[in-house]
Amino acid sequence: MERGWIKLYRKSKDSSVFQHEGLWKLWCLCLMRANHKEQHVALEGIVKPILVKTGQFITGRYQLHGEYHSWSKGHKKKKPAPSTVWRWLQTLEKMQNLRIKSFNKYSIITIINWGEYQQNEQQMNIRRTSDEHKQECIKNDKEGRAYQPFEESL
Numbered sequence: 001m002e003r004g005w006i007k008l009y010r011k012s013k014d015s016s017v018f019q020h021e022g023l024w025k026l027w028c029l030c031l032m033r034a035n036h037k038e039q040h041v042a043l044e045g046i047v048k049p050i051l052v053k054t055g056q057f058i059t060g061r062y063q064l065h066g067e068y069h070s071w072s073k074g075h076k077k078k079k080p081a082p083s084t085v086w087r088w089l090q091t092l093e094k095m096q097n098l099r100i101k102s103f104n105k106y107s108i109i110t111i112i113n114w115g116e117y118q119q120n121e122q123q124m125n126i127r128r129t130s131d132e133h134k135q136e137c138i139k140n141d142k143e144g145r146a147y148q149p150f151e152e153s154l
Contacts, residue, residue: 006031007118017097022080026088029068030098033057034111036118043106050106055114058106061086 008031017023034057040049041058052058059067065082080088089109092098099110 004036006034009117017092017095022084023088023091026068026085027092027097029064030057030089030092030109030111033059033067033109034114034118045105050108052108053110055111055118057109059109060106064089 008028012018017027034055035052036054038051038053041052042049043058050058061082065085068085069079089098089100093100096112098112101108101110
């Protein structure tokens with residue numbers, strides 16, 4: 001698994017996901033599992049590697065259950081069953097936090113709005129600067145000054 005960080009917004013504590021301990025833990029696990037860059041993943045028993053995009057990850061019911069509980073070492077609380085953890089994942093889908101695309105051997109989980117929430121500041125600044133430049137060019141063109149499109153001479 002890749003090391004690194006994710007963004008977690010303070011306003012998350014006001015969400016209904018935060019109010020349910022199991023959902024919150026599962027949501028955080030999903031955020032940490034999601035790819036930060038596109039890659040092909042080979043799975044045992046599947047011939048062609050699977051393209052997993054940014055903000056997605058591959059899992060199965062029992063793998064997800066195992067990862068969920070690997071965080072709980074030493075806790076005395078009763079641990080939820082694999083079907084409960086999967087039901088919570090489906091609840092996150094109903095709440096429109098993620099999408100689940102299930103196949104017979106695995107599922108691809110997609111975090112909705114991953115790019116919007118997890119892009120780095122440099123990407124946001126580049127986009128903002130680019131958008132501001134476009135607006136400035138449009139404004140100058142409407143006012144009839146400064147904007148001269150580049151034309152190639154043959």
